[in-house]
Amino acid sequence: MGVAVTIETVFFGIFSLGALAGAVAMFFLRHPMRVALALIGTMLSLAAIYAQLGLHVIAVFQVLIYVGAVMVFMIYAIMLLDVRDRSFTERFSPLLVAGLAGLLLLVGVLVDGLLRGEPVVTPVIREDVFSVGTFAAVFMDEFWVYFALAAVLLLVAEIAASAVIDIRRRGEDLAAARREKLDE
Amino acid sequence: MSEASALNLLLFLPVIGGALLLLLPERRPDLVRGLSMLVLSAQLVIAAWLYLQFEAGVSGLQFETRIPWIAAWGVHYHIGLDGLNLLLVLLTAFLGPLVVAGAFTSITKDVKLFHGMVLFLQFTMLGTFLAQDLFLFYVFWEAMLIPMFLIIGIWGGERRIYATLKFFLYTAFGSILMLAAVVYLAFTVLSQDGTPSFAIADLYLLELSVPVQVLLLTGFALSFAIKVPMVPLHTWLPDAHVEAPTAGSVILAGVLLKMGTYGFLKLGFPLFPDAAQLATPLIMTLAVVSILYGAGLALVQDDIKKIIAYSSVSHLGYVMLGLVSYNLLGVQGAIIQMVSHGLVAGGLFLMVGMIYERCHSRDLGAYGGLAKVLPVYSVFFMLLTLAAIGLPTTSGFTGEFLVLLGAFHAAWPLYEQGLTYPLALASAAVLGIVLGALYMLRLVRRLLFGGLQAPEAQGGTLRDLSLREMGILAALVAAIFYIGLFPNDFLQKTEQAVIEYQERVLPERAAEGVR
């Protein structure tokens, strides 16, 4: 293999480091908002890696859906629930030590596995393959059913979410009614 | 209409009916009942037509449909009629409308759901009988339990939860073992033929070593024996019967119990012939024990439903005895006895339901002398009783006579070879006709004869049977006498399949031409 470090490897290294740094930071940040920002950093790094790999479409979706939709939703939730309870004052759960031990174990096993395993052939980056057009053609030809299913799932999730909210509202109404009764 | 599609229509009619049922308003139970009645009557008509079209003496399946279902596993939607399931399909279709008619007044809670369950049950039961693919069979076999649980669990008596649980535990236990055996069989087919298949006809051709056969037969047999039920796996039956609503009891006794014996007939013995022969003494013993044990228990019960439930144990003992005789007389008798028991026990449960509707008690001690105030009811009860104790000219006699004759016929050559045991068992089974008379006549005497006594009957003003009830019972009684007097048509249609059954289980004896 030699030491011939290509420019791609360097970029991979940088963005990988970025992703890992974001992940590690998530551990230590106290405020959920900051955790969220760190996660967004990780995701953006990953998007960059995808782009590097030639998966431009995926990179775009990573930014659009993950960062743009999921994390924004998450941030709204965090802002909505600025609860400063024990989860805030005590950052870590009782299983901190056990968890870290688990981490060591898991990492050990993964490293062990990576070292034992055959090195993977360097990816051949084929810019032309993952053009949007190809992706779209494949997507619409072969996988449209699955997409439709996923869309249905999404729809169900939306309905469920609104139902959950509705239940809450009704529950509150009930509680209020009960309170009124008690007051009388 | 092509003939095979008639069979498919027969099978799926209840599903179509169930779908239509969904469209009806819950507030109109009369419509719900009417539709169910219509659907099941149409089913009966189709079944009768199929029966008439069924050709006697032709080998193999008739009205066959075979469509790939799960191609990767070699599973097919494969149904067809043969001599083994013909009469049971007819019986199932016959009892369907009677069950719905019997529930006209007794089910008032969740009418729509109830009829949906009955239709679903009808679908799954017919599917179990018709399936010619082991996978399909298993699916129907399991699916059948769901509506039955619900029928007992929702419309049942006071201890229905206990009964449902017991029923579930027993049957689930059996099903798991059967599933394991099914999976093993499937893998064996794959390794022997190279292509996966669940077709029962293919499985018949498998060559299995004797220990494997024993193991697999155990798996199947436990499941089937629980359904039959054979002593000592019978204790779920009285509880389930007692707690079930009338319709549930009728279906349970009329059709569900036949699943077990049908399983032995269709799968258990022919799939594993060597193991079957090894197990024959055991099964024969258990069958005779069931006959006597059930008769004994029926004698000491005071709950009318329990008496009939235990009598089922006894009567199905005859069926098992006939099946393991492996000769035409015995097996033909067993098939007739299955149908007969379906009619007789079904009828008796309906009659218990009718009296329960009037007096709200199942305690034998609370009754007496009903013959005075309910003459029509008593006549029908008497007729069903006579069929239950196997009086000649009723279907019970046809079944029991052929079974006992077959058992004796099979046991005698063994006796001449110096094996006394089977002959002793066959002779002991004959005692069952005495014991059967003992408990059934006790029931009749306490219920119908003696001084008048009936709960909730002010001044002896009990309503005798309505026209609807008379119609139900008349249909049953007519069928009972038809089989008692003219069983030949039935026997001719089943004969070919029974000959093949014998050839599969006892090839050497069949080769000698001993029937």
Next chain:
Amino acid sequence: MDGMLTLLVLLPLAGFLLNGLLGRRLGTGFVNVVGVGLPFLAFGVALWAWRTLEAGDGAPIVETVFTWAVVGEYSFEVAFYLDRLSAVMALIVTGVGALIHLYSIGYMKGDEGYARYFAYLNLFLFFMLLLVLGRSLLVLFVGWEGVGLASYLLIGFWFQDAAKARAGRKAFITNRVGDAGFLLGMFLVFTFAGTLEMDRINEAFAAGLIPVGVATAAGILLFIGATGKSAQIPLHVWLPDAMAGPTPVSALIHAATMVTAGVYLVARLSGVYLEAPAASTLIAVIGVLTAFLAATIALVQTDIKKVLAYSTISQLGFMFLALGVGAYGVAVFHLFTHAFFKAALFLGAGSVIHALNGEQDIRRMGGLARRIPWTFGTFAIATAAIAGLPPLAGFFSKDEILWFAIASGEGGALWLWALGSLTALLTALYMFRLLWLVFLGHSRMEPETERHVHESPVTMTSVLVVLAAFSVIAGWFALPQYLEPLLALPEVRFAWGGWHLLQVIFAVLLALLGLAGAAWLYRDGGRPADELWQRFRRLHRVLAGKYFVDEFYDRALQRPWRWVSDRVFLRLGDRLLIDGSLHGLAALARWSAAAFARVQSGSLHWYAWMTLFGLVAVLIWVWRYV
């Protein structure tokens, strides 16, 4: 003609259906016409069938109706078979049957279940004709069980009396015990002969291809069936209780026809018994013992119908004695004569009971001879007939039986004859006792009853007269000789024919002795007899208690079976062992589930950690072993 026998059988069935379905609605006129008319019509058809048979010189007429079942190579057909034996039986059944139907009009007048009664009686006739005319054992068995059913229904006819319903049940179940033996015998015969048609069975056995052991076993098993139906030891217990039914029923079913079915069966299958001397010997022994023991019991019974019931058992014992020594024709001869005089006796008793408004205890009768002369006259003739006074019917048949008991080359023995003769003496004694206590002497009736004593209507007395007439002349038909082509009489062991004459004289002397004894012992309301019994009190207790057979069966069979069912099957087996282990398993499952449930703490962190741990374990395992 084709369909003659079918018509004969179907006539009473039509009566049953019409009366059963419509009788209640259409009233007694309709019931009478159908219920009584059809049996008479059937008798006419039976006569016609008999004439047809004789016109063919006794060649059997076979009429196949339909095929009941074909299983493989075996075919079970419903076919009727008329030869001289079944013709005689059919004539008895329809003849006596029709008369008793006629009698019943008067006896059952005003009963609530009038239509039901005639329906049942017609049903009985139908099944009895099936029994008698069936060609195959299967058809015979159908009739056999069917008459049992009719008997059950008629014994329990007044079902609101629990004791009567119970008597019906007892009869049915005792018969079922016999039927179990019958079925086994039938199976055994079928296994060897390959058919159930009785003429072919007889041929198969006569051909000598079947081992003696099998013939003996089959013979004994079929005889068990016969003991049930014909009330022989040890299955005789139901017949006395069967007297709970209406009296005409007792006359028809429990005296003249149904109970003789066992005799008919053995005679019909004489081919089997000829090959099985051991079974024949057993039949003779059982027969003579039954005859003797039942006669002793009859001596002390106080219920008029019970006396007649035990007398019936005893007479049936005589018939079996004849069968056992190979004199089948003689047994049928006695069956024939017995049908008339016993029917006359029962109907006479019925007439007495009718006259006394239901009184059945002979200790509260007496002196009825002048009050109900027709009944008395016929009853006296029948009594003389059963006692064996010449030239009445019983004399001929009983004499033949006793003669063959000693002279038959096929199992005749001195002791059989001696016991039989003793029984003949006892028969005369208890029958004349009955006559004396009921009709002679002075009245011991309750005054209230006495005031209402009346002779029965003419429909009843005319029947009595006809039956009494037949009790006189029935013995003059040489039935054994008529049946000889069918049922050969056994060889006689003695060369000198004079022995027979001596035996006849002896038998007549015995009958006269019985008459004289009864006249002496039972004059004056039976006081001399009572005094005599005072000295043998223990014996009296045993006889009055019917040898305590009922009690013995109760203790030895019925109660143990209930006990086993209740304690062993139900409590030990079902509840303790099976359900107990099931509940034990359930408890085990619950306990282990509780243990596992602790793992499910509800802490998400804990769950996630377990996932992590599991993942590590899986990875290690995968990389190490896969």
Next chain:
Amino acid sequence: MSDANLLLAVSGMLFALGLVGVVVRRNLLVMLMFLELMLNGVLLSLAVFTQLLGAEAGAVLMFLVFVVAAAEIAIAVPIVLLLVRAGRTLDPGSYAGLKG
């Protein structure tokens, strides 16, 4: 070490960190975010292998996973909101009583 191995190692690390994060952090929302992290780690592997094998299906699968993830969050966050309304805390330890 090639690029692929590097990326796979990163993927594994991300997954491991995500899993441990779920174990050790106490805030429900943070735990949810760690779940997303795990999912991202896995997706990275998927991307690498898609590229290696040149299979378009992989990309489509990734896209579908995005959709599912969005659905998951859409249902998870309202549940958390509800829980907090009821229990006024984001500590999952307080909800241990919700086990079956």
